[in-house]
Each structure stands twice: as C-alpha cells, then as structure tokens.
Amino acid sequence: MSQTKSMTTKQIVLTSRPKGTPTPEDFRIENVELQAMKENELLLQGIYYSVDPYMRGRMNDTKSYTAPFKVGHPIEGGVVAKVIGSKLADFKTGDIVLGLLPWSEKIVALATGVKKIDATKVPPSYYLGILGMPGLTAYFGLMDITKPKAGETVVVSGAAGAVGVVVGQIAKIQGCRVIGIAGSHDKIKLLKEEFGFDEAINYKTTADIRQEIARLCPNGVDVYFDNVGGTISDAVISNVNFHARIALCGQISLYNSTEVPMGPRLQPMLLTRSVLLQGFIISNYQSRFPEGIQQLAQWLTAGKLKYTETIIHGFTQLPVALIGLFKGENKGKMVVEA
Amino acid sequence: MSQTKSMTTKQIVLTSRPKGTPTPEDFRIENVELQAMKENELLLQGIYYSVDPYMRGRMNDTKSYTAPFKVGHPIEGGVVAKVIGSKLADFKTGDIVLGLLPWSEKIVALATGVKKIDATKVPPSYYLGILGMPGLTAYFGLMDITKPKAGETVVVSGAAGAVGVVVGQIAKIQGCRVIGIAGSHDKIKLLKEEFGFDEAINYKTTADIRQEIARLCPNGVDVYFDNVGGTISDAVISNVNFHARIALCGQISLYNSTEVPMGPRLQPMLLTRSVLLQGFIISNYQSRFPEGIQQLAQWLTAGKLKYTETIIHGFTQLPVALIGLFKGENKGKMVVEA
Numbered sequence: 001m002s003q004t005k006s007m008t009t010k011q012i013v014l015t016s017r018p019k020g021t022p023t024p025e026d027f028r029i030e031n032v033e034l035q036a037m038k039e040n041e042l043l044l045q046g047i048y049y050s051v052d053p054y055m056r057g058r059m060n061d062t063k064s065y066t067a068p069f070k071v072g073h074p075i076e077g078g079v080v081a082k083v084i085g086s087k088l089a090d091f092k093t094g095d096i097v098l099g100l101l102p103w104s105e106k107i108v109a110l111a112t113g114v115k116k117i118d119a120t121k122v123p124p125s126y127y128l129g130i131l132g133m134p135g136l137t138a139y140f141g142l143m144d145i146t147k148p149k150a151g152e153t154v155v156v157s158g159a160a161g162a163v164g165v166v167v168g169q170i171a172k173i174q175g176c177r178v179i180g181i182a183g184s185h186d187k188i189k190l191l192k193e194e195f196g197f198d199e200a201i202n203y204k205t206t207a208d209i210r211q212e213i214a215r216l217c218p219n220g221v222d223v224y225f226d227n228v229g230g231t232i233s234d235a236v237i238s239n240v241n242f243h244a245r246i247a248l249c250g251q252i253s254l255y256n257s258t259e260v261p262m263g264p265r266l267q268p269m270l271l272t273r274s275v276l277l278q279g280f281i282i283s284n285y286q287s288r289f290p291e292g293i294q295q296l297a298q299w300l301t302a303g304k305l306k307y308t309e310t311i312i313h314g315f316t317q318l319p320v321a322l323i324g325l326f327k328g329e330n331k332g333k334m335v336v337e338a
Numbered sequence: 339m340s341q342t343k344s345m346t347t348k349q350i351v352l353t354s355r356p357k358g359t360p361t362p363e364d365f366r367i368e369n370v371e372l373q374a375m376k377e378n379e380l381l382l383q384g385i386y387y388s389v390d391p392y393m394r395g396r397m398n399d400t401k402s403y404t405a406p407f408k409v410g411h412p413i414e415g416g417v418v419a420k421v422i423g424s425k426l427a428d429f430k431t432g433d434i435v436l437g438l439l440p441w442s443e444k445i446v447a448l449a450t451g452v453k454k455i456d457a458t459k460v461p462p463s464y465y466l467g468i469l470g471m472p473g474l475t476a477y478f479g480l481m482d483i484t485k486p487k488a489g490e491t492v493v494v495s496g497a498a499g500a501v502g503v504v505v506g507q508i509a510k511i512q513g514c515r516v517i518g519i520a521g522s523h524d525k526i527k528l529l530k531e532e533f534g535f536d537e538a539i540n541y542k543t544t545a546d547i548r549q550e551i552a553r554l555c556p557n558g559v560d561v562y563f564d565n566v567g568g569t570i571s572d573a574v575i576s577n578v579n580f581h582a583r584i585a586l587c588g589q590i591s592l593y594n595s596t597e598v599p600m601g602p603r604l605q606p607m608l609l610t611r612s613v614l615l616q617g618f619i620i621s622n623y624q625s626r627f628p629e630g631i632q633q634l635a636q637w638l639t640a641g642k643l644k645y646t647e648t649i650i651h652g653f654t655q656l657p658v659a660l661i662g663l664f665k666g667e668n669k670g671k672m673v674v675e676a
Binding site: 057064065226229230233242248249250251254255260261262263264265267268270271272273274275276277278279280281284 | 395402403564567568571580586587588589592593598599600601602603605606608609610611612613614615616617618619622
C-alpha cells in the first residue's frame, strides 16, 4: 500500500505530569498528520497496546532507568501492530510486529525498532504479556534471583497481575507452596481455581495480613516476589525465614506517592535473618530473553502455564485503562485493543 | 596446677534486660565458688574479653540468630584465656586458648569449646579482632557479598570500629576509592592518616551527610558496607549507583531502639537502581573461616593491613566498656584486659 500525503492519525499525548494518581486530564487525544515513510521505515496499524505499572514512573520528570515521557508528546509503550506499508523487502503488508512505539493509531517507525512475531500459535497479544516483558520479568525474577527449591514457601504480591499470575505458576512448577496476595474476591478465586495457587489472601478484606500470612505459611516464607511494596510487603517480610530471598519487582502501591513514603526500617530483620533482597528491571536480562521466551512458550504449549488477559476495547480508552491498573481493575495482563 | 576445692572467682551477671541503652545497673559483679574440673575440662584464667555490638541483641528476650543471655547468669562472649589447669594431655598450663566463654575471671570449660591459638607472631588479643570474628566479618561481607572491583567507590559506616577499619583497608587492597563514616575528629584523622581511607566523614559535625557523600563520591556509591543503619544509611543509599551492592552487617544505631524504628521506604530506589542488599551473620561462613584467617594473616604480616585496638584495663570494667561501644568510645576493636 502506498501512503497518501495527507494521512492523519489519532495519538494520545501527555499534557501534564500527574500529581499522585494520573487522571484523564493528564492526557489529550490529538489528530495529527502522519509523516511520510522514509527509507528503512514501516507504516504500522496498532492492534494491541500494553498498559503497565512501570509507565507511571516515566510520567515523572525524574532520572530513572528509562527516560521520562515528554509533556506534549505521545506516551509510548509496548505495541503489537500490523504492517500496512513497507519500504523494506523483509517486511510485507500483513506482517505482525512488536515494538516500543507511540500511542498512535497509525505509526511510522524504523524497521530496526520492531521485530516480527509469530502469531500463528498464540494470540498476538500474548507477546505483550506472557511471552513479553511481564512473562520474562516473572521468569528471571523468580528463577534467577530467588532460586526457589521444591518444598519452599513462595509468597507473591500483586498476584493477579500480569507478572504475578506467571510467578505463582512457575513456582508451582518448581514444586513450591504458593500463596498469592490480591485485592478482590474474584481475583482470589481466580488464583486458587484457575492458576493453582495453594492459598490466596484478599488484602482489602483481611484485618491482619501479617497474621494471615503466618497462618497460611506455617513453615515461614522462603521467597517473596514483591510487586506492590508498602504495608503489604511489611507484613510478608515480617514472616521471612533465615536465608529468605526477596525479588523486588514492583512497588505499585507507592508509585503515586507525592512524598517519600515512610515505613518500618526492615534492615535489622533482614540482617538477623540473613535475607537477600535484590531489585531488578527486566532489561538487566536482555541477553537471556531468548532462553526465557523459549522456556515460557514450552510451558505454555505443554499446558503447564495458563494465561489470562483483561482486554479493553477502543484506542481512546488507553488513558482510562492505564489509570485502572492503579485501582486494580485488571485480572492478569491488561491490554487495549484498537 | 591442681585446683583447690574452695576456689572462688568474680563473674559478671545480667541482672535485667535493658530498655534502650544498657546501664551499669543491668549488670552485677558476683563472687562465686568455682566448680571443680571434671573429665575433658580445663581451668582457664581470662586474659582478654571481647565486647561487641551484637551482644546488645542477646540482652533482649527475642528470637534471633543467637540465644538470649539469661537474666541472673553471666554474660558470655569471645575470650582469650590462659590454661591454668588441665585434665587433658593436649592442653598444658600456659597454653593460650580462644573460646565463647562466660564473663568470669576464672573459668572451668570443656576443652571442646576452646581452641589453642598461636600467640607468638601476633598479640593474643588479635584473635578477638582482626584474626577473629570482626576481621572475618569484614573479609567475607566485603569480598563475598559486595565483590568490589578496582576503581569502584566503597562507603563504610562505623568505619572506625573493629569491622570498619578492616573493611576499608581490604577495599583499598582491591583498588577501590574508600570513604569512611565515623563519629569524631580523632576517628576521621585515624581513618585517613593511619588506615589509608581516601576520605572520611564525621557524621556528628556534617549538616547534610547525603550531600557530603555526593560530593566525596562524584561517581556515586558502588558498594556500601553498613555497620550502623538509620539515617546515616539513608544518606548513603540515596547515592547508590545502578547495580550497587549493600552488605548489611550491623545496625548499631538501632540496637537500643525500644520501638520499631521508622524511616523512608528504600525499596523503590533499590528497585529502579537494581541494587543487591544482603543481610548476613558471620556464622554463615563458618566452613570458610580458615580461608579468611589465612588471607587476613597474610595481609597483616605483609604490612598491608594495619590494626588498632582500644584496650580497657580491669575485668570489672566490662559492663562500662560494652556500654561505651554504643557511645562510640572505641577506636577499632575494643577489648578488656583482665
């Protein structure tokens, strides 16, 4: 397909840096004229757009492991798109690609910024979840940092999220007892009935989470995979065993804090119990992504890993979907289908 | 020497569990009759008694990595003693031994609870310090947990203490830039002039420790060896680099807290900077002690490691010496000579 000069597209722009939880007013939908494709570029039509907790950090103007979003520019994130125009022999119309791309309905992008994905065996949206960053985060965080052994007790917070459901299932594959923490009756039910967690705790209705963890983990906690931080993590960490390992993956409960959050100092306990705590971001493991994808795909096709998505329909729903993450509106991975 | 039936000895007994910082009233000096030696036992005369920060934890009635001291019973700790009576051919009068022993001037102990030390090449008190637990703690905590690389920046808190002076010197041997934190002008001078630290910070006279660390560590902090915890550690940790390593060795600033101390939640920073934090106690490395002692002794005899002790004279000064640790009254390792 050839590109017309006057093609326009909708895009979603950050209008202001949120104070606390983002609101719809922090975003604007714009109609803009699309740049013409240049050499080595592709014209893409977005199909699935990823919304992820880490995006909150990029909305702040602070130095972190990824550059801040720019005010007045489109948000960017993981996108599965269809090629609808190509300047390269390697990419044909109809090919499905994955990339870190702007929130735009149509996108002109360098071919080097995307990779083709095989959407014949699994739905293409899986490459934003179980075969993408969340799945790899679960795999490397659990296996490489916490090294769970059969018979150990593993606790996962944010257990019903995109990363959490995978962590819990991999821990079960390793022969562990797995306890998930999530925020609704439906999620608890899902974790136990669908994903094989041994026990699950609804933190919104449990008066004393610390005591409940002690009750459900009679042998203590050997591994804690932390997606949420804050008081839930305090409760888990007070139950850790000697030589416990904590993978620090997310702190969603604190991402919208406007002041430095305070809490009990954990170091005395981490010291006396010889605990390992390791923060990580998935890009640390970039060189090992193929290993992770291969293992996850194998478990998936063998039926050992189940997967769930929350799909929101409509490109313009992206801001609402992202805001919904911080209210716990997702079960498993949340994506927006254009 | 044969033991008379009516031999008495002084011992120092814990009379009450301290609330906050220990006071002299928490201890009592008693004259007790010494039990007669039985088979496989030795009669010992204490020479050097170790006072160490970890002892504060044993004064509480809480589960930890070592059992609490018992109220009404003698304190116990590292002691270098001379054999003055023996039921075994392997131990002769005049042999010098090291053991975890009661605070008693004379001690009847099982021979299996002590080991002979070679006091011909180094003063016997060194076995309570640089060739004992503090030296091994510095060696394994720094080398095994933080793995410093030449050119990296290492910060040590409690730098003028028994562990800290060794950590800093080993880090220099590894080719690192080393910054120490301590609590007096004299200690700062000692660290820089005697022990070769590149810079040292007096936390008692520095208004903004965080800023001072930033100034003295223009390339950020790669390794933090933490002996103190609390606000000093907050200041260091706010300056850590991506992939920094923190060895959690002591938390002396918090040991006398009567409530759970609160502080800024560090996890968001540890996460985004992919930081490793590992709590440890030296007994984790028991099987590797010979390796550690050999390396420390080699550095010591090669003149690469210097050593300093604060020696307090008089057995009955033990409580005062221990209390003094929490006021920072020691330079290097503090021991009491009977």
